[in-house]
Amino acid sequence: MRLKKTMIDKNKKPRVAIYDFTDCEGCEVKLVSLRERLLALEKKIDIVNWRLGQERFESGPYDITIIEGTPIHHHEISLLKELRENSKILVALGACAALAGIPGIMPEKDRKVWYEKIYSSQYHPAGVDAVPLSAYVDVDFAIHGCPVDEDEVVRVFEELLAGKTPSYRGFSVCFDCKQAGNPCRIAEEKKPCLGPITQGGCKAVCVSGGSPCYGCFGIREEANIPSLVKILEKIADPKTVERYLTMFHNRTKEILELKDNEK
């Protein structure tokens, strides 16, 4: 991901656009759930285009464009490229935009089976496989999560508004998980978990709630994925391990590289 030196002009309210492609819109709901903090944020930024949140609809150029979801139609792909051209800073919001996430699980040949079952063989879908935004355009920063964490959204805006280049969390979900006082799924419960290779900052909500970590916060920088795969293969069958690794990361370069190396 590129890091641009031309951050926003601190003397002017940045013009912000919020767009969404294919996804559940849950991450935008998270923006709305910022409540009072969204109002505080609105004093610092000028949201000039947000389909889900307001009627105001101004065209670019924008200082910051936030994109939720992933394009699966050629119109969306063109729009994404256009937005990139018209934006100083482009931020991917949530797992679908950052990783392809859930829409990225199913490749076209598997989708065809369901199209026929659900819509009959007469149906000719125009959609392409879901891939991360970064497969089409340069993304300046990705706010990870399914859905995103409100505090992380605020942190990224605070850093952008302070004229900083936002930084990724250099620690794993394990830091959040220890703070939550959870027993270790892998070490103590012998259950699979992607926490050790996943970027932290999520407050370990899934593990605290009894679910595994499937890595929606993105792969942590310099994560030792091959070692974790070996560990997981000792406590789960290969199919389960595959399911964990492809839940959010089916189309991310880290996991695709891992699969290439296995071949």
Next chain:
Amino acid sequence: MLIIKTEKIDEFLEELKTNFSVFNIGGSLSDGGMSFKKYFFPPVEKIFSKTSTSNVEVMKAPKKFILLGLDLPDLEALTYLDEIMQNPNEDFFYLQKRKQSVVIGLTAENIDTAPGGDIVFQDVGETKYRVWENTAKGKKLIKKYKRFFEESDINAGADSDGAPQIPNNESLGEWSRSMRELLLDSEFLAKAVEWSRDHPIWDELGKKCLGCGICTYVCPLCHCFSIEDSVGLDDKCSRCRKWDACTLPDFAKIAGGHNFRPSIKERYYDWFYHKFVRGYNEYGKSQCVGCERCKELCPAGIDIYEILSVILKDYKKTLAES
């Protein structure tokens, strides 16, 4: 000597709770394996904040609190961490919280002196605990609650040396015992670990270690942190300190992006180097008390005793050959 009967302990704690916050450490694996450390040195703490017009607002100390249930390794670790946090420089934020605490240890080990904390309850069997008053703070607390304690002669069956006949109900596991035996000669450990820098075991560990940081988080003695500054939406600038871990990629990364320890192998060796080499050089002993948390909670199943055993064996061999 002073004792407290088992049935009085709960009453004593209930009474304490009416005046203080009481936190119970429980076993070494409770609370996700987090030790007493977080009460004095929290994983994330905002240490001060200010706006362009207001003065610096420094984090306030918590109300007085009681920390209970530290076992023998934890008590030793606390004594050591106190030393680290006072020498060569005083760590204001650690000591600020430390001063507000009364620490009560709990052990079934045969001890002949209190290894740390303000008060230690030593399980001497027959439903009673010997009470060690280790500090003035501890004495003061016991004086205030003296109705729960009593003088008793547990030397009744003393042998000819006058040593008390305490039943041998040692509580530490086999791993801890073996580890603590190695730790007795921290000078030798320091030499061996320093010698081992080019040992092939670090290549293996570089492949195995996930770099997740859990070992450093659960270690009662690891104390490295990073500093993060932020400007809030309310224009308040804050400085936050946060636990760091030497196994993480950013730990030795500096401005401009250079990383002094570019691979997991180097990072993992550094963890050992700090514990066993620097610990000895700077404080005269290894920064490990054999609490077993890192071994029990490592997702990759790394066992520091096994690693040290391999290194010591090869180091001894090298010494014998030279």
